Amino acid sequence: MSKTRVYKLAQKLGISSKELIEQMETLGINVNNHMSTLEDDEAKLVFELLGSADEKDNSINREEEENCMPKIMISEKISVQDLSKLINKTSAEVITKLIQIGVMATINQEIDFDVAELIALEFGYEVEKEVSNDDNEDSLLEVEVDDPNDLQPRPPIVTVMGHVDHGKTSLLDAIRQTNVTAKEAGGITQHIGASEVHINGKKIVFLDTPGHEAFTSMRARGAQVTDISIIVVAADDGIMPQTIEAINHSKAANVPIIVAINKIDKPNINVDRVKQELADQGLLVEDWGGDVISVPVSALKGQNIDTLLEMVLLVAEMEELKANPNRKAVGTVIEAQLDKGRGPVATVLVQNGTLKVGDSIVAGIGHGKVRAMINHLGKRIKEATPSTPVEILGLSDVPQSGDQFVVVENDKLARSIADKRKEKLREEQMKATQKVSLDELFKQMEKGELKELNIVVKGDVQGSVQAVKQSLEKLTNDEVAVKVIHAGVGAITESDIMLASASNAIIIGFNVRPVTSAQSLAEKEKVDVRTYRIIYKAIEDIQAAMKGMLDPEYIEEELGKAEIRAVFKISGAGTIAGCYVTQGKIVRNAKVRLVRDGIVIHDGNLSSLKRFKDDAKEVAYGYECGMSIENFNDLKEGDIIEAYTMKEIERK
CATH class of the missing domain: 3.40.50.10050 (Translation initiation factor IF- 2, domain 3)
Known part of the structure; x- marks a missing residue:
């Protein structure tokens, strides 16, 4: 059902929006403002009740007059300055009209289509909505659906995660070493961002930027790069905080998990305890009737490394990882940097299709032709098939880690898409990102x-x-x-x-x-x-x-932080903290919070603040001071004292 704006109905009736709203209230129809919408039948009813016979007859004439008005095209959003140029008015005149309808905007601020249409109508211009061609551009970048008959199995892409000192790096080194001694075809060479491993004639790609920070930052940009996640758990240590984080990050990304229980060569280990702790985290291993594969390994001795790799291939087979090599390439940027001699250099992972030297590509805000490709062995190659990490040269700008790259028809289209993305990025940076709060x-x-x-x-x-x-x-x-x-x-x-x-x-x-x-x-x-x-x-x-x-709530306004460098116990005065202000300032009447190793130990008031022997109203960043906290003496060197005040605000 179509809808009518209050201000448009007011124009048809030949009265102001304010008058119409007042008259509608007497009829028991409540609307918020002139931008409110009425259902079509409701608008007709109001027109019948409030309009005189002349107005009803003249409304047709007015519509004809409107059709004779000059037309302008406006997109979804337009700046005040651009609108004023389109309707041949000064920015001041447009801002005055905006203020009259209750919209506060500056000359460079954007207003939406409805507001712009109202202002244009006020100045005698008819408005049409401009259909953005951004969608047409983006449709060219949409990954076309492949025919199932064209799909071929591709190597899995694996990320290794786990707690500090549980053996992530040792495991990767052991995997490479095992395969080097086995003298598999292709060899193993550390590559910037990724490395390749060959076992039983099959290839596995390991991302060499493990750790949940990198894993998440790529996913934050919408890049689903990893196919399988190996969680390394030390048999002598069990599940630790970072292990739990790694598990949660893998689950959030919906990635299959293989657990490598490392350090089985150590004495007095308890593998069953590790499996129990995994079960507590929702990972039930196959030995216990679950569906999570666990492999006991020793990175130090090289035990069961081949078994772990075979399990990776098994999971990859179960996941049916496939791609179509006979199409234009699509993939993800793993790393990118600006090289003094070579310009923008990006390490990319081809996920579908085949990337060739000379292809026109778009990667984030960068575009260009692939001038050269370097593989994991440091050799120049002419084409890269799915699940192949390569370093490419020839981009105009440095893309971000996690950006998608797509091969397009020609340079002109690549440049056009990259320019539009730059423009969008500038607009997004001007606006605050809308996160849930x-x-x-x-x-x-x-x-x-x-x-x-x-x-x-x-x-x-x-x-x-x-x-x-x-x-x-x-x-x-x-x-x-x-x-x-x-x-x-x-x-x-x-x-x-x-x-x-x-x-x-x-x-x-x-x-x-x-x-x-x-x-x-x-x-x-x-x-x-x-x-x-x-x-x-x-x-x-x-x-x-x-x-x-x-x-309405009280929010805290942070004033400053100070680190306790020395503690003095004075009879009659209690414990005094000798502090150095590391951030902001400390104010005498502030509320304070004592933080020890990230944990809040005490929350209270400051009882005294001194500079040398004198009382001080406030002590700024970079200065030393003495502090005592009301009814609290458990102060230790290295503790952080945070000073803050409570400010009342109304929630939006």
């Missing part, structure tokens, strides 16, 4: 944009983390499912921020704080980080946000 949660639910609320939970102890996780998951309702994608112990790190960014999640911290680098990354990635000291407060906030009933 508690404040906007209800609005997104209402619009139907949000069906699943992803949450990352971090806490000080495992018990609290599990309690928060279970309580949050119980909040699931008919409109939105609450899903905890990762729960862990310790401070909020950059890895948590990247996972939240990739999965559009909110981070809930219980008795923990983000590290400084994570805080700045959260601001850059526009990730909503909420920290709480009371569990039910976190539950209440999310519950209220889901109902669109968040109360």
Whole structure:
């Protein structure tokens, strides 16, 4: 059913939008403003009730007059300056009209089509919506569907992840060493970003940028590169925090997992304990009736390395990894850099089709012809088939890791698409990235944009983390499912921020704080980080946000941070901390929080602030000072004191 804007109906009736809204209210029809829409039958009813006979007759004439008005074409969005040029008016005149209808905009600010149409009509111009040809350009880049008969098996692409010191690098070295001694055809050479391994005449590609940070940052840009994830667990150490993170990242990307239980050559190991811990994380190994393959290996002794590789090939066979080599190439940029001698250099992974020297390609904001290709052996090649990592030269700009590259018809089309992407990137940088936040949660639910609320939970102890996780998951309702994608112990790190960014999640911290680098990354990635000291407060906030009933709140405004360099115990005065201000400033009447190893130990008030022997109102960055905290003496060297104030704001 078609709809009519209030301001358009007012024009037909020959009255102002304000008058029409007032008259409609007397008829019991409530609308918010002149931009509100009425159903077609509702608009006809209002026209019949409020319009005089002359107006009804003249409305036809007015429509004819409108058809005689000069026409202009406007896209979905247009800047105030561009609109003023189109209608031959000054920017000041257009801004004045915008203010009259309640829209505040500057000369360079963009307004949407509806507002622009209203302003143009006010100045006697008819408006038509311009159909953007961006979609036509993008359709040329859409990956065409291959005929199943053209598909051929391709080598699997594997990422190795796990906890620090559990043997990820040793395992990769052992895999390469085993295959070198076996003298398989092709040899093994470390390549920038990826390496190739040959076993039983088949090829496996290992991404040499493992670790969940790289894994997630690529997925954050929409690149699904990895086919199989190998999680390395030390038999003598078991599941550790980074192992859990690696498992959660693999699950979030929906990638098959193979568990390599490493260090089986050590004495007094307990493989069953590792399998039990894996089961606790939702990974039930095949020995225990599950579907996750686990292989006990020793990277040091080279035990069962061939078995692990055979399992990778088995999973690849089960996944039926196929590609069509007889088509234009499509793939992903693994790494890219600007080389002084060679210009932009990109390491790409061909995922479908065959990439040839001389092909015109688009990679992110870069375009150009492939001038040269260098394979994993450092040799120049003329073509690269699916699952082949190669270094390419000839791009105009350096693309980002995770960008897709596509071969197109010619240079002209490649340049056109790359230019449009640059323009879009500039526009996106000018606007704030719309991430899900508690404040906007209800609005997104209402619009139907949000069906699943992803949450990352971090806490000080495992018990609290599990309690928060279970309580949050119980909040699931008919409109939105609450899903905890990762729960862990310790401070909020950059890895948590990247996972939240990739999965559009909110981070809930219980008795923990983000590290400084994570805080700045959260601001850059526009990730909503909420920290709480009371569990039910976190539950209440999310519950209220889901109902669109968040109360006005107090938010904390961080003033500064100081590191305790020395501790002095003075009789009668308690414990005094000798501090160095590392960020911002410390103010005498501020509230303070004592953080030790990322965990909040105490939250209270500052009782004194001194510079040498004198009282100080505030101490700025780079200066030393003495501090004491009200009713708290458990101070240690290396602790961080965060000063903040509470500021009342109204939620949007």
